[in-house]
Amino acid sequence: MRKAKAQPLDREELARRLYELGREELKLEALEMEMNQDIDRVKKRFAGRLETRRTVIEQLARDLRVACEDSRADLLPKGRKSVETIFGKVGWRKQGDRVSAQKGVSMDAAAKILQLRGFDDLVRRRLEPDKPAIKAAMDAGTIEETDLREAGLRLVRAGEDWWYEVDRQSVADRIGEEAA
Numbered sequence: 001m002r003k004a005k006a007q008p009l010d011r012e013e014l015a016r017r018l019y020e021l022g023r024e025e026l027k028l029e030a031l032e033m034e035m036n037q038d039i040d041r042v043k044k045r046f047a048g049r050l051e052t053r054r055t056v057i058e059q060l061a062r063d064l065r066v067a068c069e070d071s072r073a074d075l076l077p078k079g080r081k082s083v084e085t086i087f088g089k090v091g092w093r094k095q096g097d098r099v100s101a102q103k104g105v106s107m108d109a110a111a112k113i114l115q116l117r118g119f120d121d122l123v124r125r126r127l128e129p130d131k132p133a134i135k136a137a138m139d140a141g142t143i144e145e146t147d148l149r150e151a152g153l154r155l156v157r158a159g160e161d162w163w164y165e166v167d168r169q170s171v172a173d174r175i176g177e178e179a180a
Contacts, residue, residue, distance in 0.1 A: 065162050088166040095161045099131040105152025113151035
């Protein structure tokens with residue numbers, strides 16, 4: 001298959017086309033800058049209201065979790081893990097042990113500390129803490145929680161994690177009914 005050929009180009013035409021291309025790029029940059037300024041203004045205008053909504057949602061979710069925890073036996077008979085209503089679901093799920101960094105400590109820093117303390121087998125070559133090895137070492141007793149803490153790590157033991165899911169359509173339908 002042969003490549004389509006363009007018209008021959010001299011230096012003057014090359015300069016004209018480069019100018020045209022550059023002009024369009026500058027127009028694009030100006031338009032993007034204007035758009036970003038508008039976006040920033042809109043973000044500032046809505047920031048307070050958005051934060052208020054987030055705070056309300058967080059509080060409602062905390063209150064719902066406490067109420068669900070208190071009523072778990074009634075909500076989840078016969079070992080069920082979740083309950084569904086017309087407006088959404090709530091439930092609990094199992095989570096395994098996991099190793100995570102403490103606030104303000106990077107995984108790289110934690111790995112270096114583990115190495116300095118002689119726990120090379122708990123650090124991957126990529127110089128990050130080897131989480132499965134750390135969990136196994138904790139279970140075997142070859143490393144203590146204080147060692148993890150000094151490395152800026154902590155072991156979060158397995159447990160249940162509460163979750164919820166809102167059926168947005170049902171909620172929107174109800175809002176529409178109430179407004180009518």
